[in-house]
Amino acid sequence: MQYIGYGSLGERAAAEIRAAIVRGELEPGAAIKDAELAAKLGLSRTPVREALAKLADEGLVESKPHSYTRVTALTAQPVRDALVVVQAMHSLAARLAAPETTSDDLAAMRAANEAFTEALDANDAVAALAADDQFHAVAVRRCGNSAIEATIDRFTPVVRRVEHQRFSSPAARHSVVQHQRIIEACEQLDGQWAARLVDENWSTLLEEL
Numbered sequence: 050m051q052y053i054g055y056g057s058l059g060e061r062a063a064a065e066i067r068a069a070i071v072r073g074e075l076e077p078g079a080a081i082k083d084a085e086l087a088a089k090l091g092l093s094r095t096p097v098r099e100a101l102a103k104l105a106d107e108g109l110v111e112s113k114p115h116s117y118t119r120v121t122a123l124t125a126q127p128v129r130d131a132l133v134v135v136q137a138m139h140s141l142a143a144r145l146a147a148p149e150t151t152s153d154d155l156a157a158m159r160a161a162n163e164a165f166t167e168a169l170d171a172n173d174a175v176a177a178l179a180a181d182d183q184f185h186a187v188a189v190r191r192c193g194n195s196a197i198e199a200t201i202d203r204f205t206p207v208v209r210r211v212e213h214q215r216f217s218s219p220a221a222r223h224s225v226v227q228h229q230r231i232i233e234a235c236e237q238l239d240g241q242w243a244a245r246l247v248d249e250n251w252s253t254l255l256e257e258l
Contacts, residue, residue, distance in 0.1 A: 057096070058092055058093075058095075058096035058099075059095075059096040059099035059100050059103070060100075061090075061092075061096070062086070062090055062092055062096045062097050062099070062100035063099075063100035063103045063104060065090060066086065066090075066097075066100055066101070066104060066110075067104060067107075067109060067206065067209070068175075070104075070109050070110075070120055070209075070210065071178075071209040071210055071212075071213050072174075072175065072213060073210070073213070075120050076120065077120050077121065077122045077123045077210075078119055078120060078122055079119060079120045080117060080118070080119050081101065081110065081118045081119055081120065082118075083097045083098055083101065083118070101118060104206075107203075107206035107207065108121060108127060108131070108206065108207040109121055109206055109207070109209075123210055123211075125258040127207060128207055128208055128210075128211055128258060129255070129258055131204040131205075131207035131208050132207075132208045132211070132251070132254055132255065132258075134200065134204045135200075135201055135204050135205055135208055135251065136248060136251035136252065136254075137248075138197050138200050138201045139185055139188070139189070139201065139247050139248075139251055140244045140245075140247045140248040140251070141192075141194075141197060141244065142185075142188045142189045142191075142192040142194065142197050142201075142247075143188045143192075143231070143234075143235075143240070143243040143244045143246075143247040144240040144241065144243065144244035145188075145191075145192035145193075145194060145197075145240065146187075146188040146189075146190075146191035146192040146235070146240075146243075147188070147234060147235045147238055147239055147240040147242075147243035147244075148238045148239075148240050149191055149192075149238075150191065150235040150236070150238060151191075154187050154191055154235065155232060155235060155236055157183070157187050158184055158187050158228070158231070158232050158235065159232060160183075161180050161181075161183040161184035161187070161228075162180075162184055162225060162228040162229065162232070164176070164179075164180035164183070165177055165180035165181055165184060165224070165225065165228065166225050167180075168180050168216075169216070169221055169222060169225070172217075174213050174216040174217040175213075177216040177221065178209075178212055178213060178216055181212070181216070181224070184228055185247075188235075188243075188247070189201060208254065211254050211257045211258065212254065214257050215253070215254055215256075215257050220253075220256070223253065224250060224253065227246060227249065227250040227253075228250070230246050231243055231246045231247055231250065234246055
């Protein structure tokens with residue numbers, strides 16, 4: 050899911066810090082000082098502390114009271130654990146959504162894949178990640194299952210850095226074709242086929258681990 054449209058100052062701080070971690074501006078293991086972040090973001094320390102607590106729940110930040118706060122290491126097993134859950138939820142969403150796909154859904158998926166392609170052409174991993182979110186969000190919305198959406202929102206942050214790495218490499222080009230095949234499956238209203246293709250699409254992230 051996309052982390053935009055935030056409301057509170059804490060949500061704003063979490064969104065900006067999360068983006069910095071995903072882009073690698075805050076590297077794995079980097080120490081985080083709330084006072085410095087607050088000054089950089091133009092906020093007080095309170096919303097920054099709220100943001101860091103949220104990011105700790107998401108697995109992007111770790112802390113020890115009166116000792117340290119730092120970006121978590123990008124270790125394979127925690128990311129793999131989260132990835133298999135996210136992968137399964139997106140696959141399930143596709144299976145449920147495909148038989149109900151509308152012409153507007155297909156148009157939205159095609160537009161998202163075009164934006165994804167353009168972002169890859171421009172070597173813009175951030176834009177590619179946003180476009181990929183838009184593509185997969187169509188099925189998540191159409192399936193109408195709030196538990197699927199909540200689970201995806203809960204575990205996606207852990208895999209964000211791996212997604213960014215993937216979309217920074219030429220190998221990401223393969224996803225354009227995979228997206229096209231997913232669109233074809235949805236156009237045929239074939240839930241099983243769509244689910245299988247979505248599962249294959251997300252499995253490519255394992256190559257980054």
